[in-house]
Amino acid sequence: MTKPAILIAGPTASGKSAVALKLAQALGGVVINADSMQVYGDLRVLTVRPTAEQEARAPHRLYGVMGAEQNCSVGRWLGLVEAALAESRRQNWPPIFVGGTGLYFKALTDGLVRVPDIPNGVRQQARQLFTELGAARFRQNLAQRDPEAAARLPSSDRQRLIRAWEVVAATGTPLKDWQQTEANPPLVSHPVQIVLQPDRAWLYGRCDARFDRMIAQGAIDEVRSLMARRLAPDLPAMKALGVPLLIAALEGRCTMDEAISAAKTATRHYAKRQMTWFRNQMISWKRVSEQDSERIAEEIFSIIRENTLTTD
Numbered sequence: 001m002t003k004p005a006i007l008i009a010g011p012t013a014s015g016k017s018a019v020a021l022k023l024a025q026a027l028g029g030v031v032i033n034a035d036s037m038q039v040y041g042d043l044r045v046l047t048v049r050p051t052a053e054q055e056a057r058a059p060h061r062l063y064g065v066m067g068a069e070q071n072c073s074v075g076r077w078l079g080l081v082e083a084a085l086a087e088s089r090r091q092n093w094p095p096i097f098v099g100g101t102g103l104y105f106k107a108l109t110d111g112l113v114r115v116p117d118i119p120n121g122v123r124q125q126a127r128q129l130f131t132e133l134g135a136a137r138f139r140q141n142l143a144q145r146d147p148e149a150a151a152r153l154p155s156s157d158r159q160r161l162i163r164a165w166e167v168v169a170a171t172g173t174p175l176k177d178w179q180q181t182e183a184n185p186p187l188v189s190h191p192v193q194i195v196l197q198p199d200r201a202w203l204y205g206r207c208d209a210r211f212d213r214m215i216a217q218g219a220i221d222e223v224r225s226l227m228a229r230r231l232a233p234d235l236p237a238m239k240a241l242g243v244p245l246l247i248a249a250l251e252g253r254c255t256m257d258e259a260i261s262a263a264k265t266a267t268r269h270y271a272k273r274q275m276t277w278f279r280n281q282m283i284s285w286k287r288v289s290e291q292d293s294e295r296i297a298e299e300i301f302s303i304i305r306e307n308t309l310t311t312d
Contacts, residue, residue, distance in 0.1 A: 003094040005085075005188040006304065009034070009105055009282065010098075010196030011274040012241075012267060013206040015293050017050060019196075020098035022297045024058035027094050032084050033062040034099030034108070039077065040237045042068040042226055045219045047240060048210065059093060068226060068237035071123075074107045075115065081108065081187055095188075102277045109191065111183035115167055115175070122170045126162045127234065135161070146174040158234070192307045193285040194300055195278045202291055203275075207267045211242065215260060223247060241267050 006023060010016035020031045033039060037047040041064035049063050061084040066072050088095045097108065130138045135155040142165050143150035149164035167175040223246040231238055238244070242263040249259035278285075286303050290296045 003029075003092070004307065005095045005097060005191040006300075007034075007105060007108070007188070007191050007193045007285075008096065008098045008196070008300070009102065009194070009278060009285070010100060011198075011203060011271040011278070012100055013203060013210045013271065014100075014196045014198050015206075015291070015296065016098050016100070016196055017048070017054075018293045019296045019300065020096050021050070021054055021058055022293065023300065024096050026297075026301075027096075028092075029094035029096045030059040030061055030084070030088050030091070032081065032088075032095055032097045033060070034097045034101055034104045036072060036077070036099075036101040036104065036236065037240045038063055038099070039066050039072045039080075040064065040068050040070075040240075041066065043222065043237060043240055043243075045214050045217050045222045046242050048214070059091075061087070068229065068235060069231055071236055074103055075112060077104055078107055078112060078187065085187060097188075100274055102274070102281055106281065108188055109186050109193070111186045113179055113181055113183045115178045116171055118166045118170045122166055126166045126169065127232065129165070130158065130162055138162075138165070141165070142168075145169065146176075148174060148176055192300075192304050193282070194288055194303060195282050195285045196296065197275065197278070197287045197289050198291050199289070200272070200275070203271055204268045207271055208264045211260065211264050211267060214242070220246060220250070220256075224250060241270060 006029070008016050008020055023029060024031045031050070035047070037043060038049050039062060040047070043049070044064065050060055054060075055063070062077070062080050065080065085095055087093075097105070099105070129141065133141060135158065139150050139153070139155050139161055142161060145168045146164050153160050153164065155161070164175050167173070167178065171178070219242065223243055226238070226243065227247055227250065233239075245259040245263045245266070248254050249256040288296055288299050290299055
């Protein structure tokens with residue numbers, strides 16, 4: 001019998017990865033990454049990916065599987081998940097998804113409309129055109145191809161404007177039309193769904209302390225190596241928490257102390273946005289407010305046992 005997937009969502013610095021590892025060891029499972037930044041191999045320190053020692057204690061999948069020059073869309077992540085789930089079934093490993101990217105979990109449980117892959121040439125053309133025209137004129141250009149998207153999206157929403165332009169340019173079909181087609185079925189059914197909901201003051205303290213550890217463990221050198229690659233600044237990896245601010249310090253546009261302070265503030269704000277998203281979008285998920293990883297794991301085991309009794 002296929003074992004149910006366990007989904008553990010939580011804000012940054014909430015300790016969810018340590019909990020997932022405990023569960024994987026206890027259940028003989030595999031930890032599958034559901035964090036949009038931990039897929040990038042160039043950002044081990046700044047995304048607090050599991051260490052080699054942790055990865056040796058239980059199977060881990062989808063960590064560091066892409067280069068910073070790539071763009072890991074939700075659809076692309078789901079493709080990787082399919083392979084990871086197939087392996088978990090062969091090995092009889094319970095899959096334990098852990099991360100802070102709400103859209104990944106939503107796609108996993110609800111399914112996703114898959115827009116065809118956009119050729120790299122079209123992606124580059126869209127970004128070059130945006131740079132050449134500026135936001136307002138690019139939006140006017142989009143209006144000639146996709147009037148609905150141009151009317152709906154403000155000029156300040158660079159990412160979605162470019163995405164809308166890419167899709168209609170590559171496929172001839174506006175993005176909204178793709179979104180109204182039937183979604184692919186979800187990849188997991190009847191999962192155990194848990195969201196960590198720690199005390200906010202405790203979490204903010206953890207965010208600050210974790211960023212200090214990143215700096216001590218080589219985050220600045222990691223960003224320096226990323227800069228040497230001269231990648232486009234709008235790539236997801238280049239916008240990871242801390243990366244733009246540390247780049248600014250290394251380029252002399254601010255002091256390193258200013259960059260670190262601003263990065264801590266940005267991290268706390270991000271954690272707050274995550275908690276808001278989880279509260280509004282994961283209404284049916286089980287909430288766990290414990291802050292110690294051992295007690296979190298015990299509570300999750302209770303939820304798993306309860307779920308097993310309910311579904312048997």
